[in-house]
Amino acid sequence: xxxxxxxxxxxxxxxxxxxxxxxxxxxxxxxxxxxxxxxxxxxxxxxxxxxxxxxxxxxxxxxxxxxxxxxxxxxxxxxxxxxxxxxxxxxxxxxxxxxxxxxxxxxxxxxxxxxxxxxxxxxxxxxxxxxxxxxxxxxxxxxxxxxxxxxxxxxxxxxxxxxxxxxxxxxxxxxxxxxxxxxxxxxxxxxxxxxxxxxxxxxxxxxxxxxxxxxxxxxxxxxxxxxxxxxxxxxxxxxxxxxxxxxxxxxxxxxxxxxxxxxxxxxxxxxxxxxxxxxxxxxxxxxxxxxxxxxxxxxxxxxxxxxxxxxxxxxxxxxxxxxxxxxxxxxxxxxxxxxxxxxxxxxxxxxxxxxxxxxxxxxxxxxxxxxxxxxxxxxxxxxxxxxxxxxxxxxxxxxxxxxxxxxxxxxx
Amino acid sequence: xxxxxxxxxxxxxxxxxxxxxxxxxxxxxxxxxxxxxxxxxxxxxxxxxxxxxxxxxxxxxxxxxxxxxxxxxxxxxxxxxxxxxxxxxxxxxxxxxxxxxxxxxxxxxxxxxxxxxxxxxxxxxxxxxxxxxxxxxxxxxxxxxxxxxxxxxxxxxxxxxxxxxxxxxxxxxxxxxxxxxxxxxxxxxxxxxxxxxxxxxxxxxxxxxxxxxxxxxxxxxxxxxxxxxxxxxxxxxxxxxxxxxxxxxxxxxxxxxxxxxxxxxxxxxxxxxxxxxxxxxxxxxxxxxxxxxxxxxxxxxxxxxxxxxxxxxxxxxxxxxxxxxxxxxxxxxxxxxxxxxxxxxxxxxxxxxxxxxxxxxxxxxxxxxxxxxxxxxxxxxxxxxxxxxxxxxxxxxxxxxxxxxxxxxxxx
Numbered sequence: 128x129x130x131x132x133x134x135x136x137x138x139x140x141x142x143x144x145x146x147x148x149x150x151x152x153x154x155x156x157x158x159x160x161x162x163x164x165x166x167x168x169x170x171x172x173x174x175x176x177x178x179x180x181x182x183x184x185x186x187x188x189x190x191x192x193x194x195x196x197x198x199x200x201x202x203x204x205x206x207x208x209x210x211x212x213x214x215x216x217x218x219x220x221x222x223x224x225x226x227x228x229x230x231x232x233x234x235x236x237x238x239x240x241x242x243x244x245x246x247x248x249x250x251x252x253x254x255x256x257x258x259x260x261x262x263x264x265x266x267x268x269x270x271x272x273x274x275x276x277x278x279x280x281x282x283x284x285x286x287x288x289x290x291x292x293x294x295x296x297x298x299x300x301x302x303x304x305x306x307x308x309x310x311x312x313x314x315x316x317x318x319x320x321x322x323x324x325x326x327x328x329x330x331x332x333x334x335x336x337x338x339x340x341x342x343x344x345x346x347x348x349x350x351x352x353x354x355x356x357x358x359x360x361x362x363x364x365x366x367x368x369x370x371x372x373x374x375x376x377x378x379x380x381x382x383x384x385x386x387x388x389x390x391x392x393x394x395x396x397x398x399x400x401x402x403x404x405x406x407x408x409x410x411x412x413x414x415x416x417x418x419x420x421x422x423x424x425x426x427x428x429x430x431x432x433x434x435x436x437x438x439x440x441x442x443x444x445x446x447x448x449x450x451x452x453x454x455x456x457x458x459x460x461x462x463x464x465x466x467x468x469x470x471x472x473x474x475x476x477x478x479x480x481x482x483x484x485x486x487x488x489x490x491x492x493x494x495x496x497x498x499x500x501x502x503x504x505x506x507x508x509x510x511x512x513x514x515x516x517x518x519x520x521x522x523x524x525x526x527x528x529x530x531x532x533x534x535x536x537x538x539x
Numbered sequence: 540x541x542x543x544x545x546x547x548x549x550x551x552x553x554x555x556x557x558x559x560x561x562x563x564x565x566x567x568x569x570x571x572x573x574x575x576x577x578x579x580x581x582x583x584x585x586x587x588x589x590x591x592x593x594x595x596x597x598x599x600x601x602x603x604x605x606x607x608x609x610x611x612x613x614x615x616x617x618x619x620x621x622x623x624x625x626x627x628x629x630x631x632x633x634x635x636x637x638x639x640x641x642x643x644x645x646x647x648x649x650x651x652x653x654x655x656x657x658x659x660x661x662x663x664x665x666x667x668x669x670x671x672x673x674x675x676x677x678x679x680x681x682x683x684x685x686x687x688x689x690x691x692x693x694x695x696x697x698x699x700x701x702x703x704x705x706x707x708x709x710x711x712x713x714x715x716x717x718x719x720x721x722x723x724x725x726x727x728x729x730x731x732x733x734x735x736x737x738x739x740x741x742x743x744x745x746x747x748x749x750x751x752x753x754x755x756x757x758x759x760x761x762x763x764x765x766x767x768x769x770x771x772x773x774x775x776x777x778x779x780x781x782x783x784x785x786x787x788x789x790x791x792x793x794x795x796x797x798x799x800x801x802x803x804x805x806x807x808x809x810x811x812x813x814x815x816x817x818x819x820x821x822x823x824x825x826x827x828x829x830x831x832x833x834x835x836x837x838x839x840x841x842x843x844x845x846x847x848x849x850x851x852x853x854x855x856x857x858x859x860x861x862x863x864x865x866x867x868x869x870x871x872x873x874x875x876x877x878x879x880x881x882x883x884x885x886x887x888x889x890x891x892x893x894x895x896x897x898x899x900x901x902x903x904x905x906x907x908x909x910x911x912x913x914x915x916x917x918x919x920x921x922x923x924x925x926x927x928x929x930x931x932x933x934x935x936x937x938x939x940x941x942x943x944x945x946x947x948x949x950x951x
Contacts, residue, residue: 284910293910342778354876363770365878366754369910372875377868377906379792389871389906456789459801460872463784464766466777494789494801498696498705498781 144169145177150528152187152206159193159201178204185210208233212269215520216256216279217323217513220245220297220350223252225259226516227267230275232334232524234513236267245282248300253309260314275527276317277310278519280326282351287368290320296386297351319522323347324371325362326518327508328355331471333521335509344467345508346373347474348454348483352394356465374398376457397453399429399476405446406432416442433479444482451483455490458505462491466499473508480507556581557589562940564599564618571605571613590616597622620645624681627932628668628691629735629925632657632709632762635664637671638928639679642687644746644936646925648679657694660712665721672726687939688729689722690931692738694763699780702732708798709763731934735759736783737774738930739920740767743883745933747921756879757920758785759886760866760895764806766873786810788869805869809862811841811888817858818844828854845891856894863895867902870917874903878911885920892919 147167152158164174181187181204188207192200208231215232217224221244226237238259245252256279264271283295290307292298311318321329328337328345337343337357345355352374356363364370374394375387382391383401395401403426410422417440421431436443458470477483488505495503510517559579564570576586593599593616600619604612620643627644629636633656638649650671657664668691676683695707702719704710723730733741740749740757749755749769757767764786768775776782786806787799794803795813807813815838822834829852833843848855870882889895900917907915922929 284908286910294908295910296908356876358770358775363877365911366880367878367910367914369908369914370876370878372908372911375875375908376872377790380790380868387908456792460788461876463787464768464782464873464876465775466779466782468778496696496706496708496781496784496787496799498698498707498779499777499784502779502781 141177144173145180146528148174148177149181149186149206152181152204153528157190157193157203157205159203161201206230211275212267212273213275213520213523214260214263214277215516215518215523216260216277217326217515217519218245218252218256218279218281219323219515220282223255223259224513224516225256225263226513226520227263227269227274228517228520230524232330232517232520234517235269236263237513237516238262238266245297245301246299249304249306256310257313271314271316274314274316276319276523277314278319278321278326278522279306279310280321280323280515280519281306282323282349282353284369284372285320285322287321287364289368290318292320293367293369317523317526319519319526321362321364321368321519321522322353322355322371323515323518324353325355325364326515326522327473327510328357328471328518329362329521329525330510330514330518331473331508332357334517335514336471336506337469340469342465342467343469343471344461344465345471345473346454346458346477348398348472348476349474350399352398352454352457352474354461356467373457373461376460378453378456393453393457397450402429402432402446402450402476403427405449406443409442409446414442416440418443429476430478433476433482436479436482447479447482448486450476451486452490454483455487456494458487459491459494459500462495462499462503466502468503470503470505471508472505473510473514477508553589556585557592558940560586560589561593561598561618564593564616565940569602569605569615569617571615573613618642623687624679624685625687625932625935626672626675626689627928627930627935628672628689629738629927629931630657630664630668630691630693631735631927632694635667635671636925636928637668637675638925638932639675639681639686640929640932642936644742644929644932646929647681648675649925649928650674650678657709657713658711661716661718668722669725683726683728686726686728688731688935689726690731690733690738690934691718691722692733692735692927692931693718694735694761694765696781696784697732697734699733699776701780702730704732705779705781729935729938731931731938733774733776733931733934734765734767734783735927735930736765737767737776738927738934739885739922740769740883740930741774741933741937742922742926742930743885743920744769746929747926748883748918749881752881754877754879755881755883756873756877757883757885758866758870758889760810760884760888761886762811764810764866764869764886768877768879785869785873788872790865790868805865809865814841814844814858814862814888815839817861818855821854821858826854828852830855841888842890845888845894848891848894859891859894860898862888863898864902866895867899868906870899871903871906871912874907874911874915878914880915882915882917883920884917885922885926889920 160174164171187204190203190205193203208229213228215226223240226234283292283298285292291305292301307318307320324347331337343357347353354371354373375392379391383395385392385395406427417435432443436447572586576583599616602615602617605615620641625640627638635652638646695704695710697704703717704713719730719732736759743749755769759765766783766785787804791803795807797804797807818839829847844855
C-alpha cells in the first residue's frame, strides 16, 4: 500500500478514470454507461469516450440491453475475462501444480507433478515448473504472448519485494535464490512471488469463503502451518514480506524441537507429520487402532489418520482432536492480536473438516477474549487443491489492474 | 482505512488540493509557494489561491524569506500549530492524566489525578475527567470553543466505531457504557476513543521512537500488557476495534488463571502485579533480598522490584529477567505473525530499561524466524508518562486532518 501525494493533471486523471471504470465493470458484472456515469460522477461523454477506448482494447465488451428505466433499454458493458490469460504456479512441499486462468482467475487448464519434493532444490524444481507451464499453456490453447503475468507460491517465508525466499525451514537449498528474477528473465512477463498461505488468503477472499470480508486470516494446515493475512483490501506482508508465520507460535517451552531451531512451535506439534508421528508412537506403545496394519506396511501420513478417524477409529479421532485443540490455542492468540473477522482453515490436514474445526472452535471460544471472539467466524476453506495456484493467478491480476494510487495520508 | 471509488469534480478537487497542500506544509515545516507548486504539479495560481484561503483561516502563516534560487528570496509559509487546541485524556488503570496540546500535539498544559482506580466505575471516573479537563484548559488559557476535539484512551478492548469498551478485564462496570457518545454530548466537540496501547503506538510513531517507520508494534507493559499495531500509515484495529491484545497470548496451558477467564496468559505471568507477587512468594519461601523490609511495611509493586534490581538485588534482577523472557516469547510470536519492522516497548514496567529489554531481545533472537527477526528492531519507548494522552491528542489531529480518500482498490 504505497502512498504518494499527488494531484490531478489531465493525463493522470484520464488514466485514473479509466482504471476506476474498468474496476467498476469488473466488480459489477454488467453495467450501463449511464449507471457508470452516475456512480463515478463523471460526465456521460467522458464515460463514453473511455468505454470506447476499452472496447477497442478488448478489455470490455457489450452484452445486450439491460432493463429500461423509462426510455430506450440501455446497452450493457461487461469485463472481457477472455481478453488474456494468467499463469499460476503452486510450488508445494511435495508437488507442483500449474494453472492457466482467464482474467477472472477461472481455471482453463492445469498440469500437475505429484510426489515431487521441494527439497530437490531450485534447479530440479524450476525445470519441472517450466515443463508444467508449457504443458498447461498447450492444454489451454494459449500462447505465451497472451499471458499477462505469472504468479508463484512457495511454502516458506520470503522477502516480497526482493522476490526470494529467506531461510525457509522446509526448503533446503532455496535460501536467497532470486526466484522472481529468474522466472522473469525466462518468460519475459511480470512475475510475482508470494508464500502459499498469503495466496490462499487472496484466493479465499476473492473466490471462496471470504467473499465480501474486509479482514480475514487464512490458516493453511499441511506439512507446515502457515497463515495469510488479508486486511483492508490487501495482503498484509509486514516490513519485509515474511508476516504470517503462525506455525512458529510457541505453545510449549518444553515441547519438541522444530525445524526452525526453536522448541514447541505449533507446526512441530500439530502439523501433518506431527499427527502421523504421534499415531506411530501410540502404536509402538501398544494402543489398539485401525492404523496398525497400515503402519506395518509403510510409514503413516496425516491423511491415513484422517481416513481412519472418519471411519470411526478412536485413536485417530483423538489425535485430530488434540491437533485441533493446539491449532485452536494459536488461533486464539491470533484472534486476540488481530481481531480478524473471519478465520478460514485450509490445507491438506483441514480436509478432515469438523473433526479438526470442532476442537478449534471450542478452544477459541474458551481461550480468546470475548471482544474479538464474538465477531470472528471460523470456517472451512471452500477452494480445493488448486487454491494456491488460483491465488497466484489472482495476485498477478491484482497487481496488473492496480489503479494509480491517490491516497493522501496524514503526516503529522 | 476506508476506500471509496470516486473521481474528480471541481469542488472535490479543490478540497483535495487544499488538503494536500496543508498536509505538505504540516510535514515540511517551512516551504515556499513555488516548491509547493513543483511538488504537487499544481499551477502557481492554484497554489496561491489556496494558500490565501488557508492564511485567511489562520491555518498557515508566513514566516519570512527563504533562500533565493536566483531571483527574489521567496516568502515561506508554515503550519500554524497555534491555530487551535486539542484535549488528550489518559484514563489509566490507577490514574487519570489530561493534556491540552496545540495542533502539533505539543503539550501546553496538563492535569493529573494520582491513585484513582478505574474500578471506581464510569460515573466517578467521568466526573474526575471533567474536573481535570477544566483544570487543564484553565492552565493552558484555552477556552473550549478553540478546541478541535477530545481523544481518550482506556486500558481495555473496545469497539472503535461504537466508541465503547467491551468486556474489559481490568475495568469492571464499564462494559457497554457509550463513552464516546457521553463525552461528545457533554463537550459538543468531536470525541475519539481508543485503547491506551493503540494511542501509545500512534504517539511513538509520530513523536517518538517510531518516527519514519511504516510498520511498528508498541507493547505497553504495565498493570496489563497491551499492544498497538501501526501498519501502512494507520492504526490497525481489526474487524471491531479490539486488535492488539498480546497480553492474552497463552504461554503456559497449566499457568495461573487470568482475569480474562483463560489460563497462563502473558499478562498473568509477566504484568506488573505478577512480578510483585512473585517477589512476595520468594520472600515467603525464605529467599534473601533487599525487598524484605519493604514487603513487611506494605505490599510490593513492580516498581519496588525494579528499584531493588537497579540497586543490585539479585532476586529482583532475576524476576525481571524472567518477565523479560516471557514477554520475549510473546514478542517472538508477534514478530513471526506480523514482521513489524520495529517493536517499541513502553509502559510502567518498561522503565526498568535494559533489565527488561535485554532478556526480551535475547529470547526473540533465539525464538523468532530469521526472515523476520533480522528486520525487526526492538527499542525502548521515548515518550514518558504522557504517551497515552499525547496519543489521544494525535488521534484527534489524524481524524481532523484526514484528506478526502481517493484510494481506488482493485475488486476482482
